[in-house]
Amino acid sequence: MSQIYTKEGDTLKGNKIVSEARKISDPIIIVKSGRHKAQRIILKDNAMCRIAKKYKFIK
Numbered sequence: 001m002s003q004i005y006t007k008e009g010d011t012l013k014g015n016k017i018v019s020e021a022r023k024i025s026d027p028i029i030i031v032k033s034g035r036h037k038a039q040r041i042i043l044k045d046n047a048m049c050r051i052a053k054k055y056k057f058i059k
Contacts, residue, residue, distance in 0.1 A: 014051035021047040 005012070021043035032038045043049075 012049055012051055014054050015056075016051070016053035017049050018052045019043055019047065019049040021045060 022045035024044070025042040027039040027041050030038050030040050
């Protein structure tokens, strides 16, 4: 049984997350650790995400 998280601050974590939204922001480069970089986008208006591939090992 799946659960829907709708409260501010709820987090999804996985190897692959699929998202849908009416509007998305431009990608912003962010620093994760040391030289490693990642991108962040913001989903707006009727945004939804689901985990397509879970982590093999959870820390």
